[in-house]
Amino acid sequence: MFPILLFALFSSSPQFIFGVDAAPAALVGAALVNLDIQSESAQAMKVVPVITFMVAVWLLAFYIMKAGKLVSFISAPVMGGFITGICTTIILMQAPKLMGGTAGTGEFPELASHIGATLGKINVPSLVLGLVSLVILLVAKKWIPKFPMAIVLMAAGAIMTVCLPVKQWGVHTLSAVEPGLPVWQLPDFTAISMKEAVTISLSVAVVIMAETLLAENNFAQKNGYKINDNQEIFTFSMGNLAAALTGCCPVNGSVSRTAMGEQYQARTQLASVVAGVSMLVLLLFGTGFVGYLPVPVLTAIVISALLGATEFHLAVRLWKISRTECFIFIGAFVGVLFLGTINGVLIGVILSFTEMILRTAKPATCFLGIQPGHRHFRDLQEGRQIYGVDGVILYRFSSNLFFANVGILQKEIEEALQEDTKAVILDASAIGSIDITAADRLELLYRSLNKKNIRFYITEHIADLNGQMRKLGLGYLIEEGCVRRTIHIALKDMGIHWPYPLEGGVKNEERAASRKRADNRVQEFVWAFGNEAEDVIERQIRHQIRQLKENGDVEELLHGRWAHMEELDEDEWMEHLEEHLKEIVNISGKDEQTLAKRMEEHRKQIQKRIATEHPELAERFRQRRHILDQHLKEKRPEVYELVMKLREKELL
Template sequence: MKIRLVQTIRNYDKKNLGKDLTAGLIIMAVSIPISMGYAQIAGLPAVYGLYGSVFPILLFVLFSTSPQFIFGVDAAPAALIGAALLDLHIESGSEEALAAVPVLTAFVALWLLAFYVMRAGKLVNYISAPVMGGFITGICTTIILMQVPKLLGGTAGTGEFFELAEHIAETAGEINLPSLALGAAALVILLIAKKLMPKFPMAVLLMAAGALMTKYLPLRAWGIKTLDAVEPGLPVWSLPDFTAVPVREAVTISLSVAVVIMAETLLAENNFAQKNGYRINDNQEILAFAMGNLAAALTGCCPINGSVSRTAMGEQYQAKTQLTGIVAGLSMIVLLLGGTGFIGYLPVPVLTAIVISALLGATEFELAVRLWKVSRTECLIFAGAFFGVLMLGTINGVLIGIILSFSEMIIRTAKPARCFLGIQPGHRHFRDLKEGSQIHAVEGVLIYRFSSNLFFANIQVLKQDIEDHVTEQTRAVILDASGIGSMDITAADGLGMLYQSLKEKGIRFYMTEHIADLNEQLRKLGLGYMIEEGSVRRTIHIALKDMGIKRPYPLEGGVDNDDRSASRKRADNRVQEFVWAFGTETEEQIEKQILLQIEQLKEGGDVENLLHGRWSHMEAMDEDEWLEHLEEHLKEIVNISGKDEKTLARRLEEHRREVHDRIATEHPELAERFKERRHVLDEHLKQRRPEVYELVVSLREKEKTDLK
C-alpha cells in the first residue's frame, strides 16, 4: 500500500498562501472554545482540548489526501468517551480520568490501523449522495443545537435531539439578554458579511472586537461568559498507563469510537470532495485518522475526529491546501507558549456565533429540496439519515441511511427500465415501441430490452413481461441483454424455465447484445446448452437472420419497410461470434458441435447441414474455422455418408472460397487478415490431418491449373 506524505502541499501554488494563512488562523481561534468544551465533555480538563489541536492535527496533515479537511477534538468521540467513563465509574476531570482517556484513545488508534490494513475505506463507496447529505446536515444541525444554549448565556448541550431540546428549554428559562444580544448581533453580522463580502475575514475582526470589549467594557458583570484562562505550556509526551482500564472494556469501548470516527469523517470528507471536485484516498485517510489519534494518546488527549465545523470555516475563507491545518497547529503552539492570557478575553457568545455561522453554510437542505423535485425516494433517504443522526446519534444515523439506500437500490433494480423494441421503416436501429407511432414491431417477433443485472428480485418481472406479450403469432422472443452484466443462480433458473416453456410452444428464444463475460456466467450457471443450441447470439440482427428474417424486416400491420440504410455492414461487426460466445472453450465447442452433427449424419442426415451446424448464419471468420474443423473429419464423414472423398473435399473448398470472396467484397480491409488467418488454419490442418492437408493442397493446385 503506497503512502504519499503531505500530498496536498506538493508543488504549492503561492497565490493560495494568503487564503491558507488566514483560514488557518481563524480555525485556530475557532478551535479554542470548541476544543476546550469537548475536552470537558470527554472527562478531561479544558486545556487538553487545546493540546488535541496541536500534534494530532499536524500528524493528520502529514498523511491526509484531502486538501481541506481539518482534524480536531470533536463532539461524537468526546461524548462516547464521556459516557464510557460513567460506565466505568470514573469521575470526570479526576486523576483516574486523566489516566483512562489516553488508554482508550490508544486503542482507538489501534482499531483504525486495523481498519487501514483491512482496506475498510472501500465501504464508503456504498454510501449514496443522499445519505452523505443527510448525514452532514444532521451533524451540523446537532452541533448547532449544542451551541445554541451558549448564545443564551448557558453551557453547551450534549446528547441527541430530545436531550438538546430539553437543555435549550431549561437555558431559555434563565436567559441572559446581554449574552443573547451580543451573540445574535455577531451571527447577523457574519451572515450578512458572508453574502456581501464572502472573502473578508469577518470572524477574525469579531474575535478581536470581542476581546477589546471584554477589556474595556464590563461584559462579565453583565453576565456574558468568556473562556477560562489556561496555563501556558505544551503537552507532555508519555506512554498511556494501560493498566488504567481493563483490556476487555478498552477494546469494546474503543471499537465503537473508532467506527464512529471512520464513518463520520470519511463520509464528511467525501461529501466535501464531491462538492468541490477532487478525490481522496479513503484508505490512506483511515491511516491519517490512526496517526492523529496515536499522537493524541501520547499527549494525554481524548480521541480526535474530523471536524465539519472547522472544515466549513476553512471553506468559507477559501482554504485550498492542508497548509491551513499546519498554520492552525503551529499557531496553537504559539498560543500555548505565550498567548494563553488572550484566551480569557474571548466572549463565548461571539465564538459561538462564528461556529454556528460556519455550520449553517455546511448544511445541505438545498439538496433535500432538489431531491424532493427529482426523486421522492432519495429525499426519504436524505431525511432518514438526517433524522437518524439528529434523533439517534451519529452511528445509528449512518446505519439507517445505509439500510434505506440499499433498500432503495433493491427496489429500483427489482423494477428496472425495460421496453419492447421495434424498428422505424428504412432504418436499422431498434428503438422503444413507445417512442412514437413510426416505430413498429417486427412481424412475429418480440424484442425485449431489460436494463438491469438479473437476480432473484427481478427475474419474475422479466418472465411476466415476456409471457404477457406472447401471442399465437409469436415465432420468436429476442432478449436485448445489453443492460445485463451479471445474473445469480435464481435468475439463471428462471431464465432456463422461460427458455424451456417457450421451446415447448415452438417459440425460439434468443439472448443478444450482452458482454462476452455473461456467456461465461451462463455456462457456469448451467445454461451453456442455450449457447450450444445457437440461442445466444451477438446481435439482434444475427438472431433475426438465424430465423431466416432478412432486411428489410417485415413489420406488423403490413407496414412498408424500404431498406434505405447502408448495404455494407461496418467492419467492427465482424467479430468472431463463436469466440464471443464460448471464449477459451471455442475450439472445444466447435469440435463438440461437429461431432453432434456427425452423429445426426449417421441417422440419415444431409451432409450439406454439416456446413453450418446448429449455428447457422455464422460470421465469416467463424464459418471458415468451422470448415477447417470439418476437413479434419473428412475421412469419417466419407465413411458415414458414402460420398466420394475428392468430391466432398472440393465442396468444402468451394464453400471456403465463397466465404473469402464474400469478405473481399463486403470488407476489403479484412481480406489480408483473412488470408493470414487461413494460413494459420492450414498449418493446424497439416499438423493434425496431414493426409487431408495433402488432398486439399492438390485440389487447390488443380484449380489453379484449370483456371490457367
C-alpha cells in the first residue's frame, strides 16, 4: 500500500503501477531456500525486510550513479521481446490457477513441468469458471473496452461464493486477511549477515531497475509520453524503503497491473492513489470480503490484461521489414522465458550491438556524379542521366570510420581507379569519428595514390573530424591541402571549374530554372522510392484516372504535372498511360484510335526533343523504348498491337 502511494508521488510515469511482483519475490524466495530458512516462518519475516532495505540502498546508489542512461542502449526489439517474455512468463505462472492448482515458479522448463503436473489433476469447476471469465473479459475488451467488466466479474464471483458451495466443488478463494494497517519499524539487521544481505539484494535491485525501467519505457513509447529514467530509479528506492519499514518483500513495477489499468484507460497516477487508498480501506474494514473472491476469476482478469500487453504484433512487423531485428526480438523473448529477466535483456542487448557492429562494418557507400545543368552531387545509380566528373572519383562513405570497415573504403576506391584518374574526393559528410586503425589505413591510401600522381581529398565532414585527424597523426593532410570543406572547393583546388567536364564528353550546360525545378522533382521521386518508383508511377496514374472519372478532363491526364519530366521518365509515364488505354477510353468516351494516336504523337515529340537536346542519349532512349514496348506487349497485347499498327501507318 505505502510503496504504491510513494511511487505515485515521485514517479514521472503517468500510468505505471508499482507493487509486489513475481520476479523480485521469486529471487528473495530462492535466497531463503539457499539460507535454509522456512517460508512464512518468524525468521523469514525478519530476514525479508532486511533484504528489502538493502535493495533500497542499492537502488539509491544506482540513482546517484545515474544508471538510468543505460536504458538508451536498449533497442525497441529488445524492449518488445523483454515485455512479451515477461507477460508470457507471468501467464504461464498463472495458468495452473485456472485449473484449480497453484501458481508456478521459475523459468519456462519449471513452469511447463508444473503445468503438466496440474493437467493431471484438473478441477473442472475451477477450469470452467476461469475460462468463462477469460472469454467474457476478452469479448468485453474488444466490444466494450471502457466497461469495468473485471469489477463486475469479481462481484459476481463473490456472490457465487456466498450462494453456491464453490469451496466444496474445489474452487479456491483468496485467503482471509487479518484487519489492520502494517506497523512502521526498522528491520532487524541482526537477522542475517550483512555480506549475504548485500549480495542477495544486489541481484534483486538490478532486476527491479532493469525490468521496471524497460517496462515503463515500453508503455511510455506506446502511449506517447516521456519519463525520467533516473528519477524513476530514485522512486524505486523510496518505494522499497517504505516496503522495508513496513515488513514487506522487495517491490517493483507491475506489468500486469499496468496492463490492466491501460485496458481501462488509466492515464494518471490517480489510479495508483485510488488503489492505495482502496487497499487501506480494505485492510481496515473489508478483509472479510477478500475471502469470497474465487481465484480462477482473479487469474482470468490478470491473464486478460497480460495478453493485451504482449507485443507479438511487433515481431510480425519486424519479420516483414527486418529479419535481423526480428531475431533480436526472439532472442530477448526466449532469453527472458528460459533464462530470466536479466539474462534475457543481456541476450537482446548483445544481439543488438552485434547487429549494429555488423551493419557499420558494411556501410552504405556510393560513387557520385552530377546531372547535366545541375550542381548537386548524386549517386551514380540514382538516375539515368547522372555522370561522373571526368578524371575524378567522387566517393561517399556513410558511416563512422573504424577498424572493421576501413578496408571497404580502401578496396572500393582502389578498384574504381582508372588510367585517367587525376583525383579521388572522399565525401565524408556521414563520418563523425575515426579510430587509429582507420587513420593508418587512410594514410596508406593517401601515399599509394600519391605515388600514382593521384590527388586525394577529404571533404564535407564536420570540423570535429579535423581535430581527431590531428590527434591521430593526420594533421599533415590538412596542412598539405588534402582536407577541404566541400567537394566544389576540392575541384576548384584542382583547377576544375563549373561547368564541370563530364565523363563521355556529355555536355554540361546551365539549364533554365523551370527545367531545373522539373528535374529536381524527378530526382526527388527516384531518390524517395528507389526500386519501387515504377509501382508508384502506376499508383499515381491510377489516381489520375480516378480524377478523370470525376472531371472528365483527358487533356489534364495527357499533359499533366509530368509534362516537364526528364525525357526518359516522361516516355515511361506515357507507356504506363498506354497500358490503361482501354480504361481511359471507357471513362472519357473518346475514340480509342484517337487517344492512342495522341499518346504516340506525344512520345514522338519526346524522341525528337532527345535527339535535338541530348543526342548522347539517343541510343539509350531507343534501348529503353524497346524495353518499354516489350513490357507493354506482355501486359496489354491488344494495346501493343494497336500502337504497332499506328507506327506502321507512319502516323507518327
